[in-house]
Amino acid sequence: MEDTIAAISTALGVGAISIVRLSGKEAIQIVNEIWKGSDLIKSPTHKIHYGKIVEKEKEIDEVLVSIMRAPNTYTGEDIVEINCHGGIATTNKILELVLEHGARLARPGEFTERRFLNGKIDLIQAQGIKDLVDATTDEKRALAMNQLNGKVSSKIENLRQEILEKILAQIEVNIDYPEYEDIEQLTNEQILPELKNIKNKMQDILKESKNGVMIQQGIKTSIIGRPNVGKSSLLNALLGEEKAIVTDIEGTTRDIVEGEIVISGVPFHIIDTAGIRKSEQLVEQIGIKKSLEMIDQSELVLFVLNNHEKLTDQDRTILKKIENKNKIIIINKTDLKTNLEIDQLPKEECVFMSTLKEQGLDDLKEKMKELFHLEKIQTEDPTYLTNANSISFLKQAIASIDQAIDGISKNMPIDMVEIDIKKAWDELGLIIGKTYQDELINQLFSQFCLGK
């Protein structure tokens, strides 16, 4: 019989509650042994109990315990989930306790593996589950569900079909029936535009998928600007809470502060940075360096300027640096007299605000939405890849097509070049589960975080 496995199934350090989960025949028995409360052995399925986890009469934590009996559970086996309230130390302690009482620490992905083994899901669905579990917004959930439904595959399948029909089949027929004069011989000159066309389509999917990933992972947004232009106030206004320390002394915000705002279902991860200025102070310099790096890493830059002050050389440097980025120039402090050379700024990308008077926040949100065509991303019925694994297969397929193009330009025989085209075809197949690779299953299960 299968042994009982246990793991902390929430990411450590995130959230107030963490869950220790057990799956297997002895799951209920084991928890009951370290439990003070109603007898769990007698508990009906799918019931939550309040009680205490104890170690030799010593109370460890006040918890809620869910009892779920086979077969209608995640893994198809008996499952117990302990909702702990304590921090990391307490959660670890509880895990240790269940391990002491006979459970075995689960390998990465083992819960899902058991789910899969017990026929709850197929391989493709197993990938989707991770996304579903990780989904924190309705749109993310829709994306994750989409993978379960297999809707993603139709675009990929069409591409595969195109490669198969227009290129592979043609090459093969030329090889197998060389003397059939009526069948056109596919030449390197003909194949090149076909390949480029297919590559473009693959890149389109990749681009759309990156948008899809943004929905899942959030758009990295940095707030930059000289000290005391109101970056922290802006962050607080966006987040609606006092996260950053707001003072009117220059350079008080040195640490990068993170927060998340959801606009039209898309999370923006907002990062406040230390003011960028030419500073003699060592600490500030580190902050500035970080800020400059942050511009490179950001998908959106909110560049804050003070309405009351003229543009400095530093501002112009930054404007230059962010020229080709997704950006919004925020002209803050409109409650003060305008000294800024507004006519020198790209008007389309400017938003006027007064964080002090709480003006202009809606305009900013509207602009953010506009900038990422959030209306256009079909969050209701997405048909792009959302899973990092799938996206990397797509990238590999594009690389294979590139190699084929390279081979053709080097005048390699077409039947040699075909090996790369076939590879691209196989790689697309991997996304939709049409070709099988030994590594796929190992990769899948090891990629899963502990528990789920």
Place this chain on the structure above:
Amino acid sequence: MMYDCIVVGGGHAGCEASLAPARMGLNTLLITGNINNIADMPCNPSIGGSAKGIVVREIDALGGEMGKNADKTQIQMKMLNSKKGPAVQALRAQADNIVYPKEMLKTLKNQEHLTILEGMVEDLEVEEKKIKGVILDNGEKIFAKSVILTTGTYLKADILVGDTRHREGPHGEKPSQHLSDCLKKLGFQIIRLKTGTPQRIEKDSIHYEKTKREDGDMTPYAFSFDHEPNYDVHNQIPCYLTYTTETTHQIIRDNLNKSSMYGGLDDIKGIGPRYCPSIEDKIVRFADKERHQLFLEPTSLQSNEIYIQGFSTSMPHDIQEQMVHSIPGLEDAKILKYAYAIEYDAIYPTQVKQTLETKLIENLYTAGQINGTSGYEEAACQGLMAGINAALKIKGKEPFVLKRSDAYIGVLIDDLVTKGVKDPYRLLTSRSEYRLLLRHDNADLRLREYGYRVGLIGEEQYQKFVQKKQQIEQMIQRLKNHKITPATQVNEYLSQIPTAQLKDGITLYDLLKRPEIQVEHLKEFIEIKEQPEIVEQVQIQIKYEGYIQKAKREAEKMERLENKKIPENIDYQKIKNIASEARQKLEEIRPTSIGQALRISGVNPADISILMIYLKKGEKK
């Protein structure tokens, strides 16, 4: 008398199937309906072609006979795809269809341990699921440790012309009436297949000026690795190219209901080969095609018959006359033999193992058309493999199975036993996922070693091969070691080739990788005394190294799955969650490895994962 091995049927499969065990020292009996029809070529008078030509090379590398016999009897040789890359080149010979069988018969007759008997096998002697021997139509029983069935199209063969059906084999030979019923009784699933052959016309009745002459290659070639080509390239017999016309198509359309296939006979069950359709099929299925090409191929120096390749039909004789005469060059052609279709019984090939031993009856093997294939080469290579495996089993040795990455033979057998067939199976290069590895030029490098180990390659042949291998390695090493520098003289030489001048030093090995550089160019820097076949091999291995490596990596990936063996006694009912279609297929085919299971249609990756995890769990216990 008790034989080690009995082979039933003397076609291309039967010849190899009886030669192999006899050469491996086992007492072998070949039973054939008519000794003069041994190695008969009842259809096209050619050996080889795309993929098939490579199979002939593979047969030769392993110690089979087909390549040598084709070399002896060819009247025209051509290297197909010579303008394409080396991976798809294949040799094709027009073989003399009178001399080919004669030469093969000579070889068989001279073979030690091999006896030939004329007779018709109508039943099998089976005890407790083990073959014991065969029973002839006269009731005589002959016993053997193993039996190989290579019955070709002779199982319940029907010749179809127009609305007539005659129970007979090719050339009016007597078919086997009861053997397929006997197989059915033993539990085999029997399928009905169909194939066809075009007309033969009189050589002197053709207006050649209206056709296009197609000559053999001016470079001499040989299938066999054991001798040099020894024929005069100027003495080859040409083929001729002509086309169907709109009139031909109209005749066919007007008379479609008279074709056996299209209504002439309504009891046709056989499924014809997709890859070699009748002319009726071509015209119905590709209605918008204005013409179809036809090759007029000589069949023999000793006869005046010309074969019309591409014109297979089952129309009645009078319509065939009209059809033939509507073709440019054939207006006055005299038909010597009419085209016909033939329907025959075969066994569904998933009932045999990778060794070609049947799953139902121990020591009973099948090879060739009985397994659902079409083509002389496909038949011959199965005969060879069945013969080798029957002999190995009798000797108590490990079976010999070629992987898909070893040989086209491996691809063919794996396809048959894993996927089954719907129509007669023809080998195509596209069936191989590793064709960059399975080349014409390296068949010996891939397979000679195996041939030597099973005992079909003699010591002297083997030593020659070992030497060749060494020479190749040494030459590659020499090119790797020889570096040239960007001296003025060197660069002047390079620019007149023309190729880019050097900036830094480069080895000849790397220089040869440039598409425009041939080994010939390197003679400026290094002495090259190696034989052309060595030079060719070195050139291919170096020039295409990147691609070959890629293919090797793919093959290795697959090999890992091939090496994950599935126990023979696995109970698929015990594996939860496999889709029911997959379970049924796995039960039926009983794959020997995860790699094979993966190729079964209807078995999805998810099923494979479950299967693998099930096996893994079993290991741990």
